[in-house]
Amino acid sequence: RPIGKVIAVVFLVALILGPGPGARLFDGTADQPNFLMGVPVLYVWVVFWFLVMAGCVVVAARTMWKDED
């Protein structure tokens, strides 16, 4: 279904950006790491992509997989 295509695209983007080259976009340098409200940006990055990927699993389970069954 269309929702399946959306989930697949979002999940693949999250997989490539999250642990992939995207992780170096905003982390700063060793001399000057970036922080967001006092929290290292790289940690925020891990939490953000975890939420996106886990969200994809939940939405898939409650929509397209439910229909399959």
Add this chain to the structure above:
Amino acid sequence: MEYAPHIILGLYLVLLLALGLISMLKSRKAAHAEEDYYLSNRGQGVLVTSLTIMATYFSGFAILTFPGWVYSDGIAPMLYALNLPVAAMAIYMIGNRIRRIGKKRGYITPADMIADYYGESPWIRGAVALIGALYVIPYVVIQVKAGGILAMGLFPNAPPISLMGMELTIEDAGVGALALVTMLYVIVGGMRSVAWTDVLQGLLLLSAMLLSGFAIMSALGGPSGYFLAVSKLDGNLLTMPEPPQRFNVWQALTFCAFASLASIVQPAQWMRFYAARSSRILRQTSIAFGSILPLCFIFGVFLVGLGGRALYPIVEGALPAGMSKPDDVVIRVIQDQFPAMFGAPGIVLVSLILVAVMAASMSTADSNLHALSAVVTRDIYHQARPRSSENERTWFGRGVIIVATLGAVVLSHWGNASSLLATLTAFFFLAMAFSAQLLPVTVDLLFLRRGSKAGAIAGMVAGVLTVCLFPPLGTLMFGADTIVVGATGTLKTFLDVGLCGIVVNVLFFAVVSTYTQKPDASLREAFRADLEAPQ
């Protein structure tokens, strides 16, 4: 309070044996001995399925090594936790198809399914069983040995024990006692007792992961104090390393994409898919796995690794007193912080968490012992004695568990004196890469159905041989200074080893399949129908 570790460990072991006995009583009513012993009669519910898959997925590595990586290398290793949602997707998308066709056609091991589709032959069954064994055997031995090391953590000042004229260290006694208890409950209850004890062990593990995160937060004065302390750490720990340093983005990406799937198609997990009662169970398991487990890492033990670095800094490359390796950080944090935070109950909590770490090792050892028994019985013994009864095979499987456990104990005790344990450890570090070589045939069988038997065998063998070229196994076989090991060592700094094996595997699989006979069209159609029929 000084007997808290003894009491908690004693209660835990008694509870495991009780669960084994209860599951044995339940098994006595089973009509099909083999299906009941290996797959719990294909009737496992959501709580048991979720926790047994989680507990099998993670060994003591989860609560010791992973935070140890964060302690030594900073935030970058945390990205590896993003492999968990990928594995969660696979639990449903691959696992549910395995469950459907397994139920329809009565499969018990991965080789049952693969040999049934591509065509029965000792070669294809042997290749699948070999890949399973390359994953399972090192895991059993290393986890049994880890049990002994953790016993030393629980009873650091215990004197050696004399038994039948032999003097045993506390490590030897720990290995022996934990292996004996594990062997007993696996023998008496099969999959049911393994899964039920995994529920207990999984709950202990998840609680310990979160509790230790809470401890480090409190020790550093709550979230604001925690992140203030973290902000003062070396900037290298708060940013991504450049390749070829370890935990670089390419390693993280390929690990998340492929090591996750390799762990999902290992024999023990495959059998858990067969054992799930319905699609709904695996759908709910997928949600639990993809959300609860990463939470326990990202807001639990990972925080211990990073906060531990602020609390116990490494000065001029030397670890602080009381830590012999980075993996000790969780134990150090809870041993220092819990008594200070909770008083006397804190000492009990320390023992409880040490037992939870032990549980993590035992839950991996028991699942792999059980899977090894199924692989040897179904894929070797049953092929050699096709007329053997279900009862005979189940008893043979129990014999395999006894022999494998004794072998693991002997290796743990005497392996250090020979190079055998070092060799097995080398296999352990590549176990997931070996397991990944089942992925191409699994994806072909479940989704594509374009490969041939000869192609499947060629792909698996080529993939396994490719993995053998990588260090530490390649170093053992060819020496550290050879061109091959130099090349694979460099490649390993950028890519997951399992992926390198898969690339060669797929290449051989595709080329050989192009020129050899595929399974009959009617068989392929029957498989497609069975895979898509709702049940």
